[in-house]
Amino acid sequence: MNYKHICFLSPPFYSHFMPLLTLAKSFHKYGAKVTFGCSIDFKDEIEKAGLHFHEIELSKNKNTKNATDTIQPDSEKIRLHEFFEATKKGPIETLITQSKHRKDDMLYNPMNIANHIKTLSESRDIDLWIYDVLSYNVALALYSLNLSFITFCPPHPRTIPKGEDFYGVPKNWPSIFDINVKDIEKLKEVSLGTTSQFTNIFNQFLEENKFEVAKINNAFRLTSKIAVIYNYFDFYNSNNPSDIYIGHCFEEESLDENWEKILRNKNQLKILITLGTFLSSRTDVLEKLILALEKNYPDALFVVSGGSSFDILKRLGSENIIMEEFIPQKALIPHMDLVIHHGGCNTFTESLYYEKPMVILPFSSDQFNIAYDAEKNNIASILDPNNLREDLIIKAVKNSLKNKSQDTQKWGNYSKAKGPDFAAKKILGM
Template sequence: MTLLVISPDYASHLLPLATLATAWQERGEEVVVATGPATASIVSDFGFSQVTLQLGRGSNPGVIRAEDQPVGEDEALRGFFAATRSGMIETLRFQAEARSSDLLYRPVEKAREVLAVVEKLQPDQILVDHLAFGARLGLDAAGLTYGDVVLGHPSALPVGGEVYGHPPFWPGAFSPSAQELGGLRTLNERIRDQFTSEWNAALAVLNPDARPSTDAFAEHGDLLMLNYPEALHPPHRTADLPRHVFLGSAVRTEPADQEVERWLAASDRPVVYVSFGSFLSVRSDVLRRVADALRTLDVRVALATGSSDPATFADVPADWLVRGFLPQVTLLERASLIVTHGGNNSVTEAATAGVPQLVLPFSTDQFAGAAGVVDAGIGIALAPNTASVSELRAASIRLLEHSGHGATSEQSAQSRARALGEQLRAWPGPRRAYDFLASQSTPQGTPHGTPHARPATAPRH
């Protein structure tokens, strides 16, 4: 059996998809990954075969820098970073304006490239990143069944009256006005309609018999897989989802890092892991405030500086571990707290490790993810641009405590996080993904022969 994995050329997308694919690899099945050249080393490290497929203009091998991007993408990235300094609404508005060119890059060309890969490999099953819209457009136009993996928060697939790009919920640390929210929704509705028009135009070229979509952002594959713990998702929204499976998380296995292992073994003091991921690590001003908040606590800190200048943190305590990149999964296994931007990989990996979370969301689905952490009682969310050193310190102290506050029956974030971690580790995401696809009675990928045509459907809610 052959599994084809289709991913954009971004490490944060490929890593969880590749981790899910290890369930096939462990059963002796062939795994082929179609992605771009920037992440080729990740494919190789997993022991998979690769077919080169560049689905978008940009790429990210692990730490993203504007100067490493193609002309146009570099300015867009700088614009995004600038918008995060203005707050939630400005960031979401910037991302909405960039969305049409970001998500449907040369759609007919890329869809045909995907179908050429499928035709050549004749895979038995296919896993696709939900945000690889050009790839899914091609598969839908050809009538192929595939595992549609939502790697971010489930709100990446709008349901009910939701509009893509407009967060359905966010933590109380953010208080946008009704006017700001109204303007954001109007903008996202305009972008939705423009995106859907572009989707339908490409669909008509690929399959003239296909039925146009009314909301291309709400389109999804028949086998919907959510890389997210159900316990962090609002039950009322779960009820509105189409047929699906919650995978919990896709926690990768990391190679041994001797420096990190020695550092962990040097002391039994609590470990706080700090990382803003591959994009938001550029916000050294916020990372610096976090460092100042933690320096007076009886903890050791592992700080991933990412694209920030390491000199910014030259004066931190000598027993801290400060590097551009750190093995997140390894450190979470020993951490008592994570301070994070709230990216879905960080949220789900920390949840699986049973670690409480101090979330400082900047963009996209990070707001919804932070709300889920707060509502589940496993963390605290603060606004990154306005949270003071004292507020960050107080939140860290509270999350590091092992007893609850208020009523005697109240659990601490530590105990809630541990309980959730035990649940998620009992049935790992890769096994859930394999079991879900194996349970389907219809072929998951291409039948051995020419792909058949299936009319595209309207949004399925």
């Protein structure tokens, strides 16, 4: 298919926006005209990339870099607080809270979104749409209008439930977590309720607005029949020709002079600590990591992404503990000996691309599936962020530094051979 004008639609979440923007740039590089629809907050970055910006709000919740610092309606601040508190109670409570929040998160104003997309489609002569899998209002609109679209899945592939999967319920758990069977059943029950709610809303929307398309069996399984692009590794040997695994979706970045000076000692052990844009709010976890590591590796250099905890934790900064609110992560990772992170897909794929040992502390969402994959493939050590002790932290760090596996190199090479250009060329028939 010769796609000439492609419209990308992104939710206003930095961790989802950046991979989608990188993918859009690849399509543009290979000759497609690209319009990029997103919140006004990201206009400058879109136009800097040479793409046409179109303003569209896909969610009332935003995360432009640090979730708690982004201007939000009061209702969204309340839900963020509920989420952060739930993470302190463990995986089941967190996933239940996220499932209950899903409608408010990602099904914002579907009729307005559909009308907006219809108008844009007719006025711009767009022949392909690429959207983020978590924008369920966009999936519903594109399906309702019978438009050609591709699904981009920046988180773990099991975000899209397949076979006997339950939406939002990890297929497997890292060995560090001992999950009660009754709790799993409770989570599955909540998942079924959320799935039923979403699917009913989808079908009611189709019926009330007389869209001439078939009813939907499961709203969370509604994806493109053309292709699903996964920002991930094909750990499970998919045999579906419409599944496109790209390993990574970011551009390499260089350090500035200031960071080059900080990292100038080539022989010094260097460890990066980041919990991502949302989970940097877990000040308690960041502090435990910093204090344990500083005590046991007094000569090492630690680079810490403080995020929304920066003001509280900056007192721990020193010559060897470089604490910043926001760090140039993609530029730093190549120079690190170890990356300690929350299991977010971006940090995971960036670290594995550069073949870095990892320690993963999963809190929520797809992080448990990612941590399981990392453990199964001997890529990372896993810790429970709510049960941290100094001895466990140091054991995990030592194991990861000592056991850099052939699997890490294998999947790093896999990632380098693919990436966003691979997807763009495949879709554009090159």
